Amino acid sequence: MNDLKDTMFMRAPEALVEASLRAGCQLFCAYPITPVEDMAEYWIKRCGEFPGALPHFTESELEGGAYMYGFGAAGGRVAFASTGTGISLISESLGWIMSAEVPCVVFNFPRAGGLSISQADYFQATKAPSHGDEKMFVLAPMGTQEAVDLTMEAFYLADLYRNPVMIMCDYTLGLTMEVVEFGPMKTEGLAPKDWALTGDRNRPRRGGLAQSAPGGVTAANVATGVDENFGTMSRGEKSARKRADKYRSFPARAELFEMEDAEVAVVAYGTMARMILPVLKLLREQGMKIGLIRPITLFPFPVAVINDAAGRVQKLSVFECNSGQMVEDVERSVAGRCPVEFYGRPGGAAPTPQEIEAELKRLIGKVEVLA
Amino acid sequence: MTSTAEAPKTGKAVFERPHIFVEEGTPWCQGCGYGAWSRALIEEIERANPAKLVAAADIACLEYMHEIIPGDITIALHGRSVSTVRGMKMAQPGALAIAFQGDGGMLNEGLNEVIHAAASGQNVLVILGNNGVFGDTGGQFTMGAPMGLKTPTSPMGRNQATHGSPIPICEMLAMLPGAAFVGRISTHDPAYVYRGQKVIRRAMEVCMAGAGFAFVECMTTCPTGWRMTPVEAVKYHEEVMLKDKPVGILKDWDPATHPPVEAPLARLS
Structure with missing residues (x-):
């Protein structure tokens, strides 16, 4: 094929x-x-x-x-x-x-x-x-x-x-x-989609009006009065809580570079992280102890990874191509364990390698603020 | 649910509700025309007996279709049920696909979608319940409202300068080569319901034959939204709503000029 x-x-x-x-x-x-x-x-x-x-x-x-x-x-x-x-x-x-x-x-x-x-x-x-x-x-x-x-x-x-x-x-x-x-397609552990609205009229009637939220997918082969016993909880609250549990159960991911002995850590995702990496390697060769944390899942945010790192570094800095968005997630992850700084390039701008190098050196205290 | 006294058992049943009605009765207001055409539609589904049925209904009065439709249905966002059912039909090509939209959802919020659907010629049946108002939210006028209709958002009556003119959706869709069938029915008296059911039957046959896009506009009263008694509403419907709106088959499927877009749909044995 x-x-x-x-x-x-x-x-x-x-x-x-x-x-x-x-x-x-x-x-x-x-x-x-x-x-x-x-x-x-x-x-x-x-x-x-x-x-x-x-x-x-x-x-x-x-x-x-x-x-x-x-x-x-x-x-x-x-x-x-x-x-x-x-x-x-x-x-x-x-x-x-x-x-x-x-x-x-x-x-x-x-x-x-x-x-x-x-x-x-x-x-x-x-x-x-x-x-x-x-x-x-x-x-x-x-x-x-x-x-x-x-x-x-x-x-x-x-x-x-x-x-x-x-x-x-x-x-x-x-x-x-x-x-x-390209790797192979992954299918392990996937259950058949027995919830899907295939339209098959030979299928037995379903026991629920809405399978999910109000206004969600409904299986209309419904019998009447099919509410499960949700106790004091409404159907809406029950399904919303189920979804919230689902979000929490998704494992957050992040990639760490040179974080073992880092004194200063940078947090960046996507292309911004890719722009930082070669500069970071260069400064490492010069003996500067800088590390990088790259969140791979932005939701759920890798809170635990960043909180753990915050306990081991002197400060964290968030690099983003915007006016400061992920920095709020980093701040809540750090929860006051170390200072958090922000380097942002909004409006379609991207930093040059020289600008990244200057900012990283400033962070580690090698160079004072550039004009 | 209202209870009715049991009729004396005199012998043979001559009139029953459709066997595949999954709820007793219909959920709409007294005097609403949706009950009449939806019953006719359910009877025609029973007659056509598709093996698979997928449907989508807009949020608003028609979302209650999920209580009576004998198949799988999603409640789509306001204005999005035609596209939603097109998505369902793409995933389940062997299914009879029906979209239910009111005039607010179709003529105001989702107008481009029904036009694209008709242009595509995809084999879906689209039902427009047109009563001229946003019934579910209390009777504000829609783009389907007749000129002169007084509503809370057109208190002096709908007029061209302020509100624009109604959109003749049947006539617009009939122009498109993709539309295999276009019909308009009314449900304000039993004779019209009887004739209307035949239009729905034909539309469903067209879709079961795999012909392509079929469209039926069901003109109905909304006494609640129009702030009229059911009797006043029927009179207004006859004199104003149906004016310049021919009822019947506006464009019938001709296999000679419009080859089917897919194989006939399977029926339950």
Whole structure:
């Protein structure tokens, strides 16, 4: 079925579509906005080689959100891709999807006003992807290979947890071209989707009006008076608590670089972390004890890892391409155990290696503040 | 649930509620027309007997469809049930797919979606319950409201200068090559309900044959939203709502010019 090799030199957006196809995605809702139009084109070009993958080109992002809800609820594997503006447009549907616990994967390429790097949509992704109390799991890759691996895994995690999973890229990654290797599709431990609305009228009646939240997926082959005994708790509270437990049960991840003997630690994710790493290695060779903590899951945030590090370093600094968003999560993780500083480049700016070097030296006390 | 006195057992039953009604009665207000067309629709589902049925209904009055539909249904966001059911249909291609939207959801919030659906020609049945008002929230006028309708948001009556004109959605969709079937029915008296049920039957046959996009607009009264008695509402419906709105089949499926988009749908044996 597949005439492409497992190792390829590819642009990241296309590699993510290839990974989605190999992970069994059947419907890819991508609406043209740079770099997502490349994903739509690649999907249309390649989907014919994967049985079950539909050559559908989504008419609008609003409809893409609704397709994702309907397709996922009916048991299909589905993805949506856009930049922050498109995520805003499907925000309403995402609330519905999360509350109804419909699995799906969302690709996000946040941009600043124009066409440049940005991490300004961190809050949108991790704090309030929609109205309501629900959350989605957010995975932030640093490079194309990791993005591919996380994509393959995201479809699995979405089904396993019955929740949307976001791959939080950025515009720079969207323009990156690298060698990537595609692994096998993961299926261990996945139960059949017996909750899916297949429409099968031979199926026995279900014992619940709404399987999830009010307004969520309902199995309409319902009998009357089917409430489970929830004690004093309402159906709404019960299902909301169940979802909150689910969010807590998802293991947070972070990657540590040179943290064993670090005196100063930098916290950064995505492309920002990738920009810092070569500079950090250079300064390490000069004997400066700097380490890096790279959160891979932005939600749930790796609170324990950062709290533990905060007990061992003199100070932490958060580097972001925005005016200060993840720094709030770092501060609550540190919980006062060490000082937290912030280095931000908002509005589409990215630091040069020299600027990163100057800031890291200032942090470790080698150089006083540069003008 | 209202209780009814048991009728004396005189012999053969000549009138029953559809066997596959999963709830007793319908959940809408007294005098509402939704009960009439939804009953007709359920009877036609029973007649067509699809092996698989997926549906989506907008939040608002029609979300109560989940109490009576004999298949799997999602409550979609306001204005999104056509796209939601299109998604469901893509995942379950063998299913009869039905979207239920009110005039607020379709003509105000989700207008682009029904037009895209008709243009696509995808084999889904879309039902519009049109009573001219946002019934669930107390009767504000929608883009389906007739000129002159007085509501809390058009207290002097709907007029062109302030509120714009109603959107003739049936006529607009019938223009599109993807639309296999377009019909309009009314439920304000038994004769219209009887004729309307035949339109719904034909629409369902068209979808069961895999023909493509089918659309039925159900014109109904909303005495609660219009602030009228049911009798006044029927009179207003006849004189104003149905004015310039032909009832019946506006565009019938012609296999010679519109080949089916998919294989006929399986039925329960």
